[in-house]
Structure formats: C-alpha cells, structure tokens
Amino acid sequence: MSDVMESPRRILSQLEVLESEAIYIIREVVAEIERPALMFSGGKDSLVMLHLARKAFAPAAVPMAILHVDTGHNFPEVLDFRDKIVAQYSLNLVVGSVQDAIDRGTVKEEPNGTRNRTQTPVLLETAEKYGFNALLGGARRDEEKARAKERIFSFRDEFGQWDPKKQRPELWNLFNARVHVGESIRVFPLSNWTELDIWEYIAAEGIEVPSIYYAHEREVFERNGMLFAANEFCRPMAAEPTFVESVRYRTVGDATLTAAVRSQADTVEKVLDEVASTRITERGATRGDDRVSEAAMEDRKKEGYF
Secondary structure: OOOOOOOOOOOOOOOHHHHHHHHHHHHHHHOOOOOEEEEEEOOOOHHHHHHHHHHOOOOOOOOOEEEEEEEOOOOOHHHHHHHHHHHHOOEEEEEHHHHHHHHHOOOOOOOOOOOOHHHHHHHHHHHHHOOOOOEEEOOOOOOHHHHHOOOOOEOOOOOOEEEOOOOOOOOOOOOOOOOOOEEEEEOOOOOOOHHHHHHHHHHOOOOOOOOOHHOOOEEEEEEEEEEOOOOOOOOOOOOOOOOEEEOOOOOOOOOOEOEEEEEOOOHHHHHHHHHHHHHOOHHHHEEEEHHOOOOOOHHHHHHHOO
C-alpha cells in the first residue's frame, strides 16, 4: 500500500463549468476563424461575453472588433454605458447604423415605426463591409424556442440566412468551423447559460451593468399586458394613460418594443432573488417583437437576424 496521499479532486462549481466552456468556445473561434467580431450592445449578456473574452486572452487585448447594430431607438442609458466600456478597455468599436441605412435608401422604415426587422440587412451589410465571417453573441437557449434549437456554431449561407434543418453535429464539444467563401458563422458561447446564471456570474465577478437593469421610477403605460416607457420612440395612444411606476428591465432592445417589469430590485442580490422566482423568460415577459407570431424569432433568424 502506498504511503503517498492523493490530494482531493477539486470539483468545479456550475458557474466555473459554464465559464470554462464559454472561454474554450471563444478561443476556438479566434484560433479557427480569420476575422471574428463580438456583438456588443452594452446589455447584460454582451457585457458577460466581453468579460469572458477579456479573461480568455488576458493580459493581451481582446483580439477582435466589437460590433453594434445601432437602430437609433436604443435606450440612452445603455448607449452611454456602451461608450463608457469601449473607452475603458480601448476596444475597437464598429457601429452599423440603421438610421444611416434609411437615409441612404438601402432599407425602409416600417409603417409602425419599429426598426427590429430593419436591423437585419444592416447587420449583414456591416459584416460584409468589414469582412467579418464569424459573429459571437450572447444569445441563450433558455430565452426563446427558436434559440433553443440552434447550435453553438450556427452556420449561415452566403445570404446570411439560417436553415434550422442544416445544422452540423456538435459531439463532445468538437466544433467544425470550416466555411466556404461567402458563408459565415454565428457563435453563441452562452448557449447553456440561463438568466439566473448570468446574474449569478455578474454578482460573482463584480460586473457593472447599466442602471436600467435595476429598479427605478419611470413614466410608463400599459400595452398588451406589458409596461412600456413613454419616450420619444414609444408614445402612448389616447386610451393608454401614463403613470409612474417602479420598474426595471430584464432585457434591453429597442425602446419601441422592449417592456419593463414592476420591480423593487435595486441591487444585484435583490435581482437574483427576483429572477430565481420568476417563471416567464425575459423575452417572453418583455419583448413585443416576439409576440408578432408563434414563429417570430425563427422567421427573423431565417432572414439573417442574429
């Protein structure tokens, strides 16, 4: 019998496993793809993605551009936070502007004033302009059913379109990143994370997020059972009275389509308690664009949406 004592094996926590997987995926993309870019809006998921990318390559700088498709209908708090982070870490920010595309006549604004669908051609145009053949984003499978069936490496054809029936197998975390000329990949390192995982990671790593994610008082009105902020992009109708409510945002998109939820959670600890008890996903509870039809998200993805 050996007198040598074996040291006990260290078991990774759930967050450590998720972090390790995401960093591995990010490194795989940079190692295999010629010109990747990281989608970054200043929202909580993209902030976690940026944090992971910085960890993956520390002490070196993040070796890819940061891409944001600006619809022109963003919450100002989030845009200001985006610019703050870009300056803080000296990031290479590339912005695709929907307003610029409208002014040039390459896209048309929808009659209802929303710009959710118009950002797809702008995303594709910007990726082609800068030669990005892989876009990393913070989409998660728990958000919506179309995202639940998408692979971590999601391949798009020469038109940027997604065919859910043409997905490559991903066995044992082996990813095939080979693309033909004109094709591209969307990569989702946070696929196996949940909203609660995101907030637990934010708390554990001390990641700063925009104030809009915490409870604050805001003038809102109710539409289709959701609370929308009354602002220059989203105006109440005659039968939609405004009132001041303590709210926060679980997800951040266009101000025209993203609703708030009633909340008193003004700290990360309170947000964790709130998220742990909720039974509706953040997109299901707050995104008007996903209520257009049962297949709204899948239809947009087939057109090239992220």
